[in-house]
Amino acid sequence: MAAIETLGDLRRSGYRSRPVKQEIRDNLVCKLRSRDTLFPGIIGYDETVLPQLVNAILSRHNFILLGLRGQAKSRILRGLVDLLDERIPVVPGCEIHDDPLAPLCAACRARVVEEGDQLPIAWLQRDDRYVEKLATPDVTIADMVGDIDPIKAAQAGLNLSDELTMHYGLLPRANRGIFAINELPDLAGKIQVGLFNILQEGDVQIKGYPIRLRLDVMLVFTANPEDYTARGKIITPLKDRIGSEIRTHYPATRPNALAITKQEAWTERPGATRIEIPPYVREVVEEIAFQARTDRKIDKRSGVSQRLPISTLELVVSNAERRALASGEALVVPRVTDVYAALPSITGKFELEYEGELRGAEQIARDLIRTAVGSVFSGVFNGVDTRTVVEWFDLGGTLPLSDTTSADDVIAQTHGVQGLRELSEKVGLPPGAGAPAVASAIDFVLEGLYAQKKIGRSDERGYSAAEPAPRRTARREEMTLDDDIRIPNSKKKYYN
Numbered sequence: 411m412a413a414i415e416t417l418g419d420l421r422r423s424g425y426r427s428r429p430v431k432q433e434i435r436d437n438l439v440c441k442l443r444s445r446d447t448l449f450p451g452i453i454g455y456d457e458t459v460l461p462q463l464v465n466a467i468l469s470r471h472n473f474i475l476l477g478l479r480g481q482a483k484s485r486i487l488r489g490l491v492d493l494l495d496e497r498i499p500v501v502p503g504c505e506i507h508d509d510p511l512a513p514l515c516a517a518c519r520a521r522v523v524e525e526g527d528q529l530p531i532a533w534l535q536r537d538d539r540y541v542e543k544l545a546t547p548d549v550t551i552a553d554m555v556g557d558i559d560p561i562k563a564a565q566a567g568l569n570l571s572d573e574l575t576m577h578y579g580l581l582p583r584a585n586r587g588i589f590a591i592n593e594l595p596d597l598a599g600k601i602q603v604g605l606f607n608i609l610q611e612g613d614v615q616i617k618g619y620p621i622r623l624r625l626d627v628m629l630v631f632t633a634n635p636e637d638y639t640a641r642g643k644i645i646t647p648l649k650d651r652i653g654s655e656i657r658t659h660y661p662a663t664r665p666n667a668l669a670i671t672k673q674e675a676w677t678e679r680p681g682a683t684r685i686e687i688p689p690y691v692r693e694v695v696e697e698i699a700f701q702a703r704t705d706r707k708i709d710k711r712s713g714v715s716q717r718l719p720i721s722t723l724e725l726v727v728s729n730a731e732r733r734a735l736a737s738g739e740a741l742v743v744p745r746v747t748d749v750y751a752a753l754p755s756i757t758g759k760f761e762l763e764y765e766g767e768l769r770g771a772e773q774i775a776r777d778l779i780r781t782a783v784g785s786v787f788s789g790v791f792n793g794v795d796t797r798t799v800v801e802w803f804d805l806g807g808t809l810p811l812s813d814t815t816s817a818d819d820v821i822a823q824t825h826g827v828q829g830l831r832e833l834s835e836k837v838g839l840p841p842g843a844g845a846p847a848v849a850s851a852i853d854f855v856l857e858g859l860y861a862q863k864k865i866g867r868s869d870e871r872g873y874s875a876a877e878p879a880p881r882r883t884a885r886r887e888e889m890t891l892d893d894d895i896r897i898p899n900s901k902k903k904y905y906n
């Protein structure tokens with residue numbers, strides 16, 4: 411291929427260009443035959459989304475991914491690039507990447523006639539054949555399809571309806587490639603009509619002038635199912651031209667969710683001291699998203715993105731890093747209390763229902779963390795007797811710890827709490843674990859007991875005995891809100 415420099419070379423090589431959807435289909439068939447990984451990095455869709463996606467591509471469909479935010483929709487679309495040929499021959503300088511063997515635009519057609527086999531060939535890399543646009547109501551037909559340039563027309567002495575006067579928009583520039591439109595329902599109706607016309611007839615009207623463009627584009631879209639069905643803002647003829655409608659979803663299982671967060675979160679930090687994230691910290695962070703997705707105070711229609719646990723884990727690691735730097739520790743081990751320092755990455759990632767608004771985003775986030783800790787703690791400490799530790803607090807013991815307390819201080823201060831060290835070892839500390847790891851395990855036990863309301867915690871006093879259960883005279887409103895914090899039954903396994 412590298413030796414092909416002119417149209418003559420290309421013709422002699424026997425190269426045959428294919429429509430883009432055929433090309434993507436052919437390459438997919440190859441990958442399926444050789445059992446290559448399709449869409450590397452996409453986790454948890456093997457039995458749901460991917461089979462439908464493969465079928466759509468095999469059928470040479472334009473398709474739409476329907477799903478809530480943070481369900482890897484854009485990532486899947488970008489993954490289509492891997493199914494394009496590594497490079498294709500184009501007429502050099504052509505804005506719509508014309509095929510030298512069958513050019514569309516008048517300028518290229520003229521060049522082929524003039525230069526014949528001497529016409530030079532350029533090669534277009536596959537990354538340059540993917541065009542993405544976020545739909546917004548202010549996107550115009552000029553942005554999408556193009557505009558007529560009257561100055562160009564006047565200078566060349568052309569009629570305005572001549573395609574040579576065209577200033578190309580995004581769609582023609584995606585010719586022989588993939589054009590992805592995110593949030594399709596946000597695109598104004600008349601722009602959708604324009605898209606439809608170009609798909610159906612290969613022509614479009616710009617400022618009253620009909621322009622014919624027989625483009626070869628694979629069109630892919632994303633949309634939020636709420637906008638799509640409830641508001642119904644995708645015009646019917648366009649909807650009709652979308653061959654497949656594929657629904658995405660949040661991770662169905664905890665292991666899948668953990669794997670996604672592990673893959674996406676920036677936790678391997680070059681230059682930083684060694685970072686070891688205990689499994690229970692990862693699980694608590696993940697559990698927050700699972701709890702949030704079922705919490706009735708949180709708006710289900712807007713969803714809870716997988717970006718919530720991803721950015722939360724990043725902040726958790728940063729808080730641990732900050733503590734380690736301040737106390738001169740060489741090993742960074744995040745603690746469960748560090749999750750509370752990650753509130754800024756939680757509160758902005760969900761929309762509240764009315765009941766949630768009353769309670770406030772920050773309090774909702776704290777409730778979610780506490781419930782998540784309780785859930786993970788119940789799973790790890792299922793059937794383990796924690797009474798010795800609880801009694802120490804009931805007898806008046808207090809521990810003024812915070813997320814800034816150094817590992818050595820945590821160990822020293824909790825030394826006298828009978829049974830605590832033994833409990834903390836149940837989380838699976840490796841032999842010879844460093845002080846930051848031991849301190850993190852102790853912190854997990856204390857936070858777990860707090861989540862189960864067996865001990866209390868306040869900003870001023872740290873950990874202490876549990877508050878007595880609220881009496882019946884407590885204000886009614888407060889009671890109902892508190893009841894809502896579900897602490898899972900300790901007999902229940904938290905993994906699904």
Ligand SMILES: [Zn+2]
Pocket residue numbers: 501504505506507508513514515516517518519
């Ligand atoms: Zn051209």
